[in-house]
Amino acid sequence: MQFFGECFVTFFTNYGYDKILRVAGRHFRDFLLSIDQLHDSNRFSFPKMKSPLFHVTEEDENGAVLHYKSKRRGFQQYIIGQLRACGHRFFKQEILARVQDDLSSNECNHIVFRLDFNNTSGSKTKRIVPNPKLSDVTSSTFFKVFPFSIVIDARMRIHHMGDSIKEIFPVGTVLIGRHFDDVFRLIRPDIVLEWNRIISHGRHIVFVIENRIPLRPNASIVAKKFGASSNAQLRLKGQMKTVLAWNMVVFLCRPM
Structure with a gap:
């Protein structure tokens, strides 16, 4: 073989x-x-x-x-x-x-x-020049740059969600504070969705998630605008990045 x-x-x-x-x-x-x-x-x-x-x-x-x-x-x-x-x-x-x-x-x-x-x-990655020291950015600036982002706390609850993702769900849908697994289904990698596993795997693994709860009624327009393959499902692909200052993880993603 x-x-x-x-x-x-x-x-x-x-x-x-x-x-x-x-x-x-x-x-x-x-x-x-x-x-x-x-x-x-x-x-x-x-x-x-x-x-x-x-x-x-x-x-x-x-x-x-x-x-x-x-x-x-x-x-x-x-x-x-x-x-x-x-x-x-x-x-x-x-x-x-x-x-x-x-x-x-x-x-x-x-x-x-x-x-x-x-x-x-x-x-051991070798750098030609040392990492430059960059000034901090405000959270409002950060989320303008990354409209497709989800902030998750250590209890795996959604702390914040980018405007472009919130737009695909019905108006009034409660998203903040809900467990991540209640709103999204993990497609890849095939691991248990736990904080410690995300911290250990997130450095070099690309995550793919899919919505569990329904999208907006006019998802045929909104979801396709963001790359959804069907009216009912939208897949997001990206990496989990730890933000030490927040003690949270940010899922920086894009539609597939």
């Missing part, structure tokens, strides 16, 4: 899809952190594709721990072959991969891989 995984990398390279992988990042760890985004970027070309989920939970100078989830079973060696081929072909790295744990259930296949590779250059 590892051989077939390596062959698949050669196959899609011959059809030009290697260009997508080559812009995933400078290092192999950048590629690992963007696998889900690479799959997501192909959803319009292959609308019926049911892609697996990947996310990194730990990394050090000697490699990383990668979680793989899929409805399909028996593909862990195939995935190892793909990872080794991508590392060798695109990043000139020899990847040692092994199954560290099997957390599969009746619902899905969940495999934890330990990947050993030289991760020193990726885990």
Whole structure:
């Protein structure tokens, strides 16, 4: 199965899809952190594709721990072959991969891989110049710059919401103070929506959420204006950023 995984990398390279992988990042760890985004970027070309989920939970100078989830079973060696081929072909790295744990259930296949590779250059970002010291901005300015944003407190309750997001819900809908999971459904990554998990994963994972509660009656106009794929659903994609001064997390997103 590892051989077939390596062959698949050669196959899609011959059809030009290697260009997508080559812009995933400078290092192999950048590629690992963007696998889900690479799959997501192909959803319009292959609308019926049911892609697996990947996310990194730990990394050090000697490699990383990668979680793989899929409805399909028996593909862990195939995935190892793909990872080794991508590392060798695109990043000139020899990847040692092994199954560290099997957390599969009746619902899905969940495999934890330990990947050993030289991760020193990726885990320590070198800057040509030091970070400039920027002056603080007011919250009103911040939310003008990021109209698609959601502020979440440590209890996972919505503290503030950008005007562009509030506009898609019916007038009078109570959003502030509600639990985040009451209003939105987490699509990616496949993790439990808890404060500690968001803090630990939010540094390098792209989150995708979808509304649970109904949109405005004229959602056919409003939602499509913001990129909704249907009258009833709007998906938002972005990253969770910790604001230490507020002790909160800001979901900076955009419509998909």
